[in-house]
Amino acid sequence: MQVPFVNFGPVVSEVKSACHDVLNEFLEHGHFVLGQMTTEFEHSYAAFCGTKYCVGVSNGLDALCLSLKAIGIGQGDEVIVPSNTYIATILAIIHANAKPVLCEPDALTYNIDPQKIEPLITAKTKAIMPVHLYGQACEMESIMRIAIEYNLAVIEDNAQAQGATYDGKHCGSFGIINATSFYPTKNIGAFGEAGAITTDHEEIYKKAKIIRNYGSEKRYHNELAGHNWRIDELQAGFLRVKLSYLAQWQNQRLHIASEYHRRLKEIGDIQLPKIAKKASHVYHLFVIQTTKRDALKVFLEEHGIQTLIHYPIPPHLQKAFIGYDFHNFHYPIAEKLAKQMLSLPLYPGMTDDQISYVCDIVKRYYHG
Numbered sequence: 308m309q310v311p312f313v314n315f316g317p318v319v320s321e322v323k324s325a326c327h328d329v330l331n332e333f334l335e336h337g338h339f340v341l342g343q344m345t346t347e348f349e350h351s352y353a354a355f356c357g358t359k360y361c362v363g364v365s366n367g368l369d370a371l372c373l374s375l376k377a378i379g380i381g382q383g384d385e386v387i388v389p390s391n392t393y394i395a396t397i398l399a400i401i402h403a404n405a406k407p408v409l410c411e412p413d414a415l416t417y418n419i420d421p422q423k424i425e426p427l428i429t430a431k432t433k434a435i436m437p438v439h440l441y442g443q444a445c446e447m448e449s450i451m452r453i454a455i456e457y458n459l460a461v462i463e464d465n466a467q468a469q470g471a472t473y474d475g476k477h478c479g480s481f482g483i484i485n486a487t488s489f490y491p492t493k494n495i496g497a498f499g500e501a502g503a504i505t506t507d508h509e510e511i512y513k514k515a516k517i518i519r520n521y522g523s524e525k526r527y528h529n530e531l532a533g534h535n536w537r538i539d540e541l542q543a544g545f546l547r548v549k550l551s552y553l554a555q556w557q558n559q560r561l562h563i564a565s566e567y568h569r570r571l572k573e574i575g576d577i578q579l580p581k582i583a584k585k586a587s588h589v590y591h592l593f594v595i596q597t598t599k600r601d602a603l604k605v606f607l608e609e610h611g612i613q614t615l616i617h618y619p620i621p622p623h624l625q626k627a628f629i630g631y632d633f634h635n636f637h638y639p640i641a642e643k644l645a646k647q648m649l650s651l652p653l654y655p656g657m658t659d660d661q662i663s664y665v666c667d668i669v670k671r672y673y674h675g
């Protein structure tokens with residue numbers, strides 16, 4: 308049996324006909340940039356997250372950059388960010404000319420450890436950027452408490468956890484402004500590139516909208532030195548369709564994850580993902596830890612099962628960051644995770660036979 312890491316086929320066949328309608332409408336109305344499809348998607352996505360506003364943008368990295376710019380984070384400012392995130396979160400801080408201050412995660416939930424945030428706060432700290440990694444909500448109660456106490460902004464990186472909640476409240480609705488990505492593999496993925504910011508603050512929303520469009524509200528009148536970070540109109544149309552399927556796809560993700568939890572319990576030295584109290588997990592990725600990671604990966608591959616590593620090199624050790632002070636620091640938890648993490652296949656449309664097969668082969672690796 309072959310089990311790919313991701314297979315877009317089942318999702319595509321479900322939405323194909325509705326997406327053809329979107330394409331036809333798009334071609335007919337002829338409003339190719341920031342039209343009705345963008346506006347409608349922005350309203351739907353804001354409502355989904357429980358925020359007042361959403362601004363669709365070109366991708367997740369631009370959404371992070373826009374978030375920092377819209378609240379005025381720049382030169383000399385420090386931003387606390389997890390040491391085990393995808394590189395985009397850190398790049399956004401660097402592109403804003405601010406300084407990333409890396410905070411270690413909890414070794415079992417993989418999310419930023421709130422207890423390690425306070426010692427990193429200095430007079431220059433302006434914001435905390437929690438990343439809801441792999442689909443699990445961060446411990447937002449503690450993070451928000453620290454932010455309020457030290458007067459810091461919170462900017463969520465919600466690229467991986469659309470639909471996850473903390474204490475019943477949606478990820479993407481805690482921070483002053485929050486970013487997400489609709490990269491095709493995400494829980495709500497475009498058929499191309501897209502991203503968004505969400506916020507409850509009217510002023511920040513207005514500013515973000517202007518920055519996204521060359522710093523201009525009125526054509527050829529530029530109030531700010533902005534960017535072209537506009538969302539693609541057609542992707543916004545597709546995303547609106549896909550958003551309406553999200554609940555059903557999440558259920559499938561949860562089913563696969565619960566099977567993995569049930570069948571891989573106490574197998575070898577496998578550490579299964581741990582869910583923090585009050586947090587929910589939408590299983591963008593199902594990530595296990597094992598000291599035998601590399602050998603297990605090869606064994607699974609030999610049996611037709613594709614896995615990935617998120618992420619093999621922690622951000623601070625990336626070549627891109629030679630010369631930055633954090634490149635020389637040690638982040639032992641992030642470094643250990645990079646050596647031991649393995650993401651198992653998980654996608655809407657994965658069959659029960661495929662789930663069983665993955666579990667059987669993993670068991671066979673440990674128990675023969």
Ligand SMILES: Cc1ncc(COP(=O)(O)O)c(C=O)c1O
Nearest residue numbers: 366367368393395396466488490
């Ligand atoms: C945590 C996180 N932040 C940001 C991004 C950036 O999103 P994009 O690839 O759409 O720029 C990603 C995407 O992979 C991500 O996983």
